Ligand code: SF4
């Protein structure tokens with residue numbers, strides 16, 4: 350850990366080495382490293398399979414989440430949400446997807462064509478890259494590099510490029526304003542997001558995502574790290590809401606003042622790329638919160654209380670990660686949706702003030718406090734790590 | 735700490751009367767902005783506000799009974815429209831089928847879209863007063879502004895909740911609203927001779943009641959089954 354903090358360069362370089370893919374069990378990542386080492390074709394095969402899997406995940410997530418979002422939003426607002434296509438509207442997002450496929454992709458005449466076409470692709474690529482590092486179950490993770498947290502911080506900031514490109518190339522003042530807002534907002538909140546994640550890095554002493562999960566065998570960081578971890582989690586939730594451009598931080602697309610913000614000029618499949626990226630990101634950020642604060646796929650454990658732990662382990666090994674990861678993730682997604690459909694939108698200056706004058710100082714103070722807590726071993730079950 | 739503004743008394747701020755709706759004065763909510771407050775008070779108020787908002791939406795979410803959406807085509811038989819909904823205009827008729835319109839034409843003159851055309855009998859043979867001949871209402875140009883209902887000195891117009899008015903030809907949206915051509919209920923009551931009064935209420939032609947003026951006589955449109963016996 351100390352090495353990691355002191356010499357990040359050596360870490361980045363060591364991604365290339367086989368040591369980077371070493372995992373305790375024969376995991377997917379293990380197999381990946383074998384494939385990569387076995388030659389060019391193995392690597393290509395692995396990349397293709399991984400891409401297909403992640404792309405499928407993005408589209409399925411987009412379909413399912415948009416349906417759930419609309420249903421939840423409806424009930425939060427005394428409405429029903431989609432009801433017509435299929436029983437209780439379950440096929441609604443499928444119908445919408447087919448509709449979007451057949452729509453004409455209009456390009457603004459005076460816009461910058463190349464960037465305009467590239468923007469949604471850029472946006473969804475960032476999502477795919479981010480989804481690749483989300484650990485869904487033991488070993489089910491496309492890449493598990495030893496600088497996972499750095500990678501997350503880097504790639505999650507990439508999405509804003511797609512939005513900036515889209516807003517710029519549309520040659521439309523609303524799009525441009527939305528994109529500029531998005532740029533300012535996402536880059537600002539990125540800082541808080543990373544600082545919140547660093548707290549968990551301090552606790553677990555590793556940057557590797559799978560090891561962060563392993564370090565929570567004794568209990569999830571959210572309660573083992575008591576106050577510090579809870580503050581970090583709150584920061585993370587606020588910052589990720591801003592990062593996802595969801596209300597109360599949805600200024601980039603604030604429809605009441607900017608029509609559609611950065612995607613005003615987009616239609617058809619290109620619009621659906623932005624749309625898919627948005628919903629897949631919602632899942633990714635919730636999954637990362639689960640990974641960092643709620644022990645990923647691990648069941649609820651309390652230190653060395655064998656009796657309690659074995660009750661929690663009752664589920665068979667195949668179902669257990671699905672149940673624990675799924676339920677934690679669903680709860681977090683629900684909370685983010687709950688926020689979205691409750692709070693009014695902030696003003697731009699309020700948004701900036703919140704980040705730079707409130708969240709950032711709190712984040713730094715919290716980070717220093719976390720370091721103190723870690724060094725003095727004041728968190729629960731310090732012997733475990 | 736928070737200083738709450740006192741609720742104004744009735745004399746300071748009398749309730750405003752909007753007919754069926756009354757608006758009472760309420761004390762303005764203590765605002766976080768623009769008041770000198772300690773940081774702790776601001777934080778506490780913000781926190782309370784956030785939690786209250788979240789609980790409100792959660793309570794809607796938890797109870798499906800709060801859903802206000804109407805599943806319209808399915809619940810068509812049981813659908814109840816809201817009292818103040820403005821659908822088809824209707825001329826009120828009492829139980830005896832008598833209307834109260836004196837054909838004063840105030841509504842016709844005040845309608846901003848000239849959607850009302852009233853023809854009248856200058857001097858009714860029985861009462862000697864002007865009587866309504868046809869109350870023609872053009873739904874195709876009406877904006878449902880409700881002015882006609884408000885200005886009628888005899889309160890004889892009303893907006894009904896009937897909103898299903900889609901047709902394939904806009905000419906079908908010109909309606910005759912009165913059931914019979916003749917004097918008002920009040921004038922009929924004053925007549926000594928009951929037979930004479932009955933004779934005044936004889937149907938004049940097939941366009942009676944809320945009947946499209948073009949009912950049933952157009953190409954490609956099935957005959958409307960609202961035809962009533964003529965007495966020509
Ligand atoms: S509602 Fe308004 S527009 Fe319609 S008939 Fe009455 S006055 Fe005219």
Ligand code: SF4
Nearest residue numbers: 835836838839841886
């Ligand atoms: S409906 Fe009322 S305002 Fe209009 S002509 Fe009849 S009595 Fe006069």
